[in-house]
Amino acid sequence: MIEMQDVWKEYPNGAKALNGINVHITKGEFVYVVGPSGAGKSTFIKLMYREERPTKGHIFVNGFNIERLKDRKVPLLRRSIGVVFQDFKLLPQLTAYENVAFALEVIGIPKRHIKRRVMDALDWVGLADKAEMLPSQMSGGEQQRIAIARALVNNPAVIIADEPTGNLDPDTSWEIMKLFQRINDRGTTIVMATHNKEIVNTMRKRVIAIEAGQIVRDEEKGLYGYDD
Amino acid sequence: MTIRMLGRHLREGCKNLLRNGWMTFASISAVAITLLILGATLVIALNAQQLSNYVAGQLQVNAYLKQNVSSAQAQQITAEVKALPGVSSVRYVPKQQGFKDLQQRLGKDYQDVLQGFSNKNPLPDKIVVQAADPKQTLSIAQKIRALPGVDRVDDGKQVVDKLFRFLDLVRNIGVVFVVGLVVMAMFLISNTIKITIFSRRREIEIMKLVGATNWFIRWPFLTEGIIIGVVGAVLPFAIIAYAYHSVYARLGGTFLAVAFPLIPTAQLAQKLALVMFGLGIVIGVWGGIMSVRKFLKI
Numbered sequence: 001m002i003e004m005q006d007v008w009k010e011y012p013n014g015a016k017a018l019n020g021i022n023v024h025i026t027k028g029e030f031v032y033v034v035g036p037s038g039a040g041k042s043t044f045i046k047l048m049y050r051e052e053r054p055t056k057g058h059i060f061v062n063g064f065n066i067e068r069l070k071d072r073k074v075p076l077l078r079r080s081i082g083v084v085f086q087d088f089k090l091l092p093q094l095t096a097y098e099n100v101a102f103a104l105e106v107i108g109i110p111k112r113h114i115k116r117r118v119m120d121a122l123d124w125v126g127l128a129d130k131a132e133m134l135p136s137q138m139s140g141g142e143q144q145r146i147a148i149a150r151a152l153v154n155n156p157a158v159i160i161a162d163e164p165t166g167n168l169d170p171d172t173s174w175e176i177m178k179l180f181q182r183i184n185d186r187g188t189t190i191v192m193a194t195h196n197k198e199i200v201n202t203m204r205k206r207v208i209a210i211e212a213g214q215i216v217r218d219e220e221k222g223l224y225g226y227d228d
Numbered sequence: 229m230t231i232r233m234l235g236r237h238l239r240e241g242c243k244n245l246l247r248n249g250w251m252t253f254a255s256i257s258a259v260a261i262t263l264l265i266l267g268a269t270l271v272i273a274l275n276a277q278q279l280s281n282y283v284a285g286q287l288q289v290n291a292y293l294k295q296n297v298s299s300a301q302a303q304q305i306t307a308e309v310k311a312l313p314g315v316s317s318v319r320y321v322p323k324q325q326g327f328k329d330l331q332q333r334l335g336k337d338y339q340d341v342l343q344g345f346s347n348k349n350p351l352p353d354k355i356v357v358q359a360a361d362p363k364q365t366l367s368i369a370q371k372i373r374a375l376p377g378v379d380r381v382d383d384g385k386q387v388v389d390k391l392f393r394f395l396d397l398v399r400n401i402g403v404v405f406v407v408g409l410v411v412m413a414m415f416l417i418s419n420t421i422k423i424t425i426f427s428r429r430r431e432i433e434i435m436k437l438v439g440a441t442n443w444f445i446r447w448p449f450l451t452e453g454i455i456i457g458v459v460g461a462v463l464p465f466a467i468i469a470y471a472y473h474s475v476y477a478r479l480g481g482t483f484l485a486v487a488f489p490l491i492p493t494a495q496l497a498q499k500l501a502l503v504m505f506g507l508g509i510v511i512g513v514w515g516g517i518m519s520v521r522k523f524l525k526i
C-alpha cells in the first residue's frame with residue numbers, strides 16, 4: 001500500500017529533511033507519525049502525495065511508482081489519496097456543500113452524480129444539516145469535519161493527515177479522532193502526523209517516530225514518547 | 229473536453245474577469261488599441277497591395293520607332309513584337325494618330341501651339357505593348373529594344389520601383405509598430421490574469437490536492453485570455469469596418485482621382501476579421517499560458 005525504500009530528501013536550500021527512510025504500511029493500518037518539530041514529519045507525508053519529490057530512494061503508494069510517475073499522471077495518484085490539514089484548507093466563499101462538491105467537480109464528475117455523493121459524505125461526518133453554511137459560520141471542529149468529508153468523498157484508499165487536530169481544543173480533537181477511527185474501521189488506511197500526546201497514548205496505534213529525518217522507532221500500539 | 233466542462237471553464241473565466249473589473253478593462257483596452265492600429269495598418273497595406281497589383285497590371289511598354297522607319301516597316305515591326313512570347317496585346321499608333329490623341333488630350337487651350345506643328349509632326353510612330361503577366365513586362369521591353377528600327381522603349385520601370393519602395397517603407401513601419409503593441413498587450417493580459425490567479429491561489433492549491441489535472445486548472449485562465457482577446461477585437465473591428473465602409477461609399481469605390489479601385493468592404497472585412505480576431509485570440513491565449521505557467525509546477 002505505502003512503501004518507502006531508502007528515501008532521502010534534501011530541499012533546494014540544503015535542508016536535509018529526510019535521511020534514509022524505510023517504511024512499509026499495509027492496507028487498513030492506522031499509523032501515527034510523531035517526532036519533534038522540524039524532524040521531517042510533514043516532508044514524509046508530502047512525499048506520499050508527491051507534493052515533494054525524493055532526492056533519492058523508491059516510493060510506492062496505492063500501486064503508483066512515485067519515482068516513475070509522470071507529471072500528467074499525478075492527478076490520478078492524488079485521487080486515490082485524501083488529504084487533511086491543520087488549517088482545513090476550505091474555500092471561504094463556498095458553503096460546506098460546495099466545498100465538498102468542489103473536489104468532485106474539478107476532477108470532472110458530472111453534476112448529477114455529485115449531489116448524492118456529497119450528501120453521503122456530509123452525512124458520514126454528521127454535518128448534513130449544515131450543508132448550506134459557510135466555513136466562517138462553523139466551529140473549528142465542524143470545519144475540519146467538512147475537510148474530512150471532502151477528503152472522503154472520492155473514496156480514497158488512504159487518508160493522509162498532517163496534524164489534523166493541531167488547531168482544535170481537546171474535546172473537539174477527540175471528536176475528530178473518533179471520526180478517523182470510523183473511517184479506519186471501514187478499511188481505509190490512515191497516516192497521521194501529530195503532536196497530540198494524549199491521543200496517541202490513549203487511542204493506541206502503530207507509532208513511527210522520526211528524529212532528524214530518520215525513523216528512530218516503529219512499534220505497534222506504541223506510545224507518544226515525548227514530553228510536549 | 230466535454231461541452232459541460234467547457235461551460236464551466238467559460239463561467240469561471242467570466243467570473244474572474246468581472247471580479248477584477250479594472251484590470252480587465254485595461255487589458256481589453258490594450259488589445260483594442262493594438263488591434264485598432266493593426267487593423268488600420270492592414271487596411272492600408274491591403275489596399276496598397278491592391279494598388280501595386282493594379283498599377284503593375286496597367287503597365288504598358290511604349291516602343292517609339294525611329295523617324296526614318298516607313299509605314300510598311302512599322303507594320304513589319306509590329307508583327308514581330310506580336311510574335312514575342314508573353315505579349316498579350318499590341319497596338320500600333322502611327323504618328324498622325326499620336327498627334328490627334330495629343331490634340332484631344334491637351335484640349336482647346338493649346339490648339340494654337342499644336343497648330344504650328346501640324347505639317348511637321350515631331351512625334352515618332354509608337355507601338356503600345358501589354359504583357360500577359362505584369363512580371364514579364366521588363367523582359368519583353370528588353371526584347372523589343374533589340375529590334376531594328378526601334379528607337380526608344382519606355383517600360384515604366386522607374387515609376388513602379390518608386391511605388392514599391394514607398395509601399396515597402398509603409399509596411400515596415402507598420403510591422404514595427406504592431407509588433408511593439410502586440411507585446412505590450414500580451415504583457416498586460418498576462419498581468420491581469422496573474423492577479424486573478426493570485427486571488428485564487430487557495431483554489432488552485434486545493435484543486436491540485438484533490439487531483440484536478442493541470443489542463444483543468446489552466447482552462448479558466450485560458451478562457452479568460454480568450455475572452456479578453458475576442459472582446460478586445462470586437463470594437464476596433466466594428467470601427468474600422470464601419471469607417472472603411474463610409475469612406476468606400478463616399479469615394480464610390482475608387483481612390484481619389486487615380487481611378488484606382490479600392491477593395492470592396494465585404495471582402496476586406498473578411499480578411500480583417502480573420503486577422504483581428506485571430507490575433508486577439510492568440511494574444512489572449514499566450515497571456516493566459518504565460519501567467520498560469522509558474523503556478524502549475526507540481
Ligand SMILES: Nc1ncnc2c1ncn2[C@@H]1O[C@H](COP(=O)(O)OP(=O)(O)OP(=O)(O)O)[C@@H](O)[C@H]1O
Nearest residue numbers: 011013015016017036037038039040041042043044
Ligand atoms: N519547503 C521547504 N524548503 C526548505 N526547507 C524545508 C521545507 N520544508 C521543510 N523544510 C525543512 O525540512 C526540515 C523538516 O521539516 P518538516 O516540515 O518536515 O518538519 P515537521 O516534522 O513537519 O515539523 P513540525 O512538527 O514543526 O511540523 C526542517 O528543517 C525544515 O526547515
Ligand SMILES: [Mg+2]
Nearest residue numbers: 041042043162
Ligand atoms: Mg509539520
